[in-house]
Amino acid sequence: FVDAHYHLGLSYYRKAKFGQAITSLKRTLELLPRDLDVWIKLGMAYYKKGDFGQAVKAYQEAIKIEPNNIEVLNNLGMAYDELSRFAEAIAVYQFALNIHPDHPQIQSNLSIAEDLKSGRYSLKAYRHYRRGHDYLSGNQLERATAEWKLAISESSTYAQAYLSLAEAYFNSHQYQTAIGFYQVAQRLSPNDASIAYNLGNAHLRSRHFKQSVRAYQQAIKIDHQMTHAYANMGNALFELKLYGEAISAYQQALQLDPSLDITRSHIKVAKEIDAKLYTFNAYQLWRSGSNSFNQGNVTDAIKEWEAAVKDSPRYAQAYESLGWVYLNTEDYSKAIEAYQIALEIQPNLQAKQHFNFARELKAEKYSFHSFQLWNKGRQLIAADKLDQAIKLLEQSIQESPNFPEAYNTLAWIYADKLSRNLDEAEKLARKAALIRPEAAFICDTLSWVLYKQERYVEAAETAEKAIELDPNQAEHFYHASLAYLKNRQKEEALDNLKKAVTLENRFGQIAQQEVAFANLHATPEFQQILKNRK
Template sequence: MKNKNTSRLKQYSYLLIKKLLFVSIICLLILQKNTPSSAISILRVEPSVIELQNQAFFNLRRGDFLEVFKKCEELLTINKKSILAYELLGVSYAGIGRYDKAQELMESLKDVAKNSSLLHLCKGMILHSQQKFDEAIAECQESINMNQDNPLALSVIGRIYIDKKEFDKAEEFLKQAAEKEPELASAYTGLGVNYLLQGNIGESFKNYQKALEINQDEHMARMGLATIFIGLKGYENAIEQYNLVIKKLPTFIRARQNLAALYLQIGRFTDAIEQSNEILNIDPDIAPIYLILARSYSYTDNFDDAVKNIRKFIDLQESSFEGYYLLGVFLMASGDSKSSKDALEKAGKIDAKQGYMMIANALINHIEGNYDNAEVYLEKAQGLTPETNNPMINIFFTNLYLTQGKYKLSKESLKASGGFINGFRPDNLDLKTDSEINQSFAHTNLAIFFYLNRWYDKTIKMCDAALTIHPDNPITLYVKGKSFIDKKDFNQALSQFKKIVEIQPDFLSPHYDLAKLYLIMDETDKALEEYKKTAELDPKDASVHLSIGNIYSRQGKNDEAIAEYKQVLTLAPDSPVGYNELAYNYAESETNLDKGLEYALKAAQLAPKDASILDTLGWVYFKKNNFIKAIENLKSAVELGPNSPTIRYHLGMAHYKNNDLNNALNEFKNSLAITERFNEVFQSQEMIKLIASQLNQTQK
């Protein structure tokens, strides 16, 4: 009987529990239905949800937005109406620059989430992108007021102050962000940007590196490093950084665009074209890319494609002066003068005060025989362009006057044309004209214009057209020779300069270029001979004696080198280069280190921000066994020229002699990381082996 009652009791208890459970579920459903936000769910209290939320916040405070996306995706799989997940997504979209998506999410939440720290942060980031700086700061500050432990908001405020050019405040907030969250890579990236804008390359580099130590995928730090490398002419290092970003983010257009622009800048035109086409596959409406393509095609002598792409650029940027100007000069290079004038006329309607447009119009009128119009355009150009362009305009005047037989005016203009091309000096140059050769000078002007635009194939063709009429024109031959140098065709260049010297042996410029060509071609004795001829023609030119001294120094003729460097100082008493070369020569030969130090200090006084001069000063101290002073000056040299392997090698040697093996080893490795083509490469390799052996012995 007892067992039967027990059984009934259990059955009754089971039914009661079942009913209570059913009622509880109904109540919860009613509660959910009547809650102000239908996004609230009983599932939000499950441990898995809390864990995901914590992980999302953990990644957000470190600026790891891609991980936040992953966690939010999991959260929304569990609860599609999770307000918190959408708030996190909003901040993350803003963090990766997708402000449109962030704004869209904020709009969708305006009725259900009116006041939260994440919402204010997201609004601040969006306002920052709109350059509403004060409003953005206010929103971020409100986010911090609601959540004091908010490194991301501090970092955003820091970046806003960078844009406001308030660098001290920017540094303050970014450092606070890094202190609150040492793993927030974007805070160090911000500090890198802040220091770079103030010209502090060393601190900028350190902070970008720190950001990448924290997160190898901190792409903006890589972009910053690339900017530094470009400034230091470390182009291959910059290309490597851009490619690392693109590998991770193939559709990151800014990285691809910067890379394409860099390829254009350093003359890798095929790569620029390839990278630009990759961008257009992602988005065909990016106007600057057509500009890069047009310029790249022009440098490869493909003016048909240059014209096509600049027209596409104009389709997207109808009011662009640059677009119509480039179309005009591309058409000029193609020989279509009429269409060129039409395009330049449209450019003039957009901006009538551009000197280069006046020059282009002048050259077209010159070739067409409208000499008065050409002269008017050149006079306008002279008033609209900087004084640094006067040599170029004066050589155009020279050829225009020669075409008209105005010999006296041409001589006056020629005197003022020195430097229109690097190395050109009109000294001792005598130009002749007569009616049979007059038209050649219009072709020469076009050739000069093409050369200045780096269209070397077009330059050579136009020079040939001029030389067909006037075979002995020294300026035409000179421009043609310079074009061959830029095309690395040194034998052809040599031929042009030799011909000029035969025609006019006292013309200075070709002697300079012959000397430089002979050095490139490793014919040192011939180079020395040309420099000596130049010194005879112009005994007051200190730079010639500097070049002769450098040749003697490389040949190990120290006495002759020192004599030439002293002649440099006689002619140019305030030349830091002269003092520096003397000091370095004394240091390397160890003949008179006290005198070497005197000269090195004088050079540093004249040029305190020159890396090579501080390197010499440090090296003289090294030779005098003053390793502390050597390290001090060589460190300063490294800050100014971090991509010099020789300076790194010298600093490594100073550390080694100062018994700092680890720093010495780092610097020798740094020297080889920069390049393996420098004078001390073998010594660096041997020092690495020696120090590694010594460190191993110490550990044993």
């Protein structure tokens, strides 16, 4: 019978029949007067019904059973808030934080109780504000914004209500309306860096670039470590064609977070436009074409990329994009032509690989379908759907046994992502190398497989072969450094790590997190490598 009363009470609670839930839970407590969970549920039912005095009594009984229960303390504080007993609420929250100092919900509730006690906004306004977030959680945006506006009408200096409205309108792409609410929130909380940053984002989306720069500058003035404020300020300065200032902002962001590859690519673009390798207009055409392509509009993408290379005939990235779309529409002759021009202007590993795809597909060395299976497999790897990726790669190999990239990618999954099936990974990598012996990236995969097999001497030798084939790939040097380290060849390990970091400074951060390098982290040689990062 006890269970029946309890579960009936829970069922009523879920159906928002709080009076009936209270009756069932009280009957449960007649039989189990020391049951903590039942007292908590009873307090919650009273709270939802709006009987905050009885909620306090239920939570106080729960506290007698378990004085340090964080959930009960938090709920008791909220019930005190509703009774305008703010000093008692603050005391309860502070007691809870002594037990769990980093609890975000209790930290937030303590701040709210202090605001209510000081009169920054009224309890009625807070109720509207909280109800607005309840509606937002239920995807009822209009009702949510109506509640926040009621909160503002009740307490005109309620900064969080303005901020909630601003965020809601921003997320609905109503940027101009969002800007107005962010500006009020900023006036009310002038030392909040996040408000200034979000205001900058709203201006940026509205293409108010000068205003966005000012907002980001304000955010950075408040918080010098706000990485994304520097990065987005760089974007705004770039749109204003202030390339030197944009590069400086991007570099500040990278100093704070070297893993921001997108920011690194933005620096490259800004430098290239500043050096007049192509025009800002050509870049805009390329970017528009990329958006069209991502939306499945291939025809418009081709038109915009062709317009970009007409505007700037030395624009390698636009030729690469054309090459990729021609490759995927099986127009191999045009793909070969586009990639040849791109490689003449700006040689790089990816363009060379895609150029080879176009030539080999034209020569029917493997089928276009097997190429598609491989490409879809790569996309699944990026989405961390490895089992599905493996199946597609196996199908690609079965359909075209002479397609080296499928063997190589499957070997890489086993070695890098899964660290299993290493014997099979070695067979796959060696098969890929047999088909395409001059491919540095395949040698690198084989080196990594050998490293995972703890065959460190062979791993180092194979990594050196990859470096010989292509000395411009940082990953080859990094894998060599790890193999040498395991061989206890410290000097060779650090020399290769230095070269990896010189080519791509993200490998410095990777090495800092690598357990194999842990014993070297504090050494002067390792620290000097980090200092020499670009």
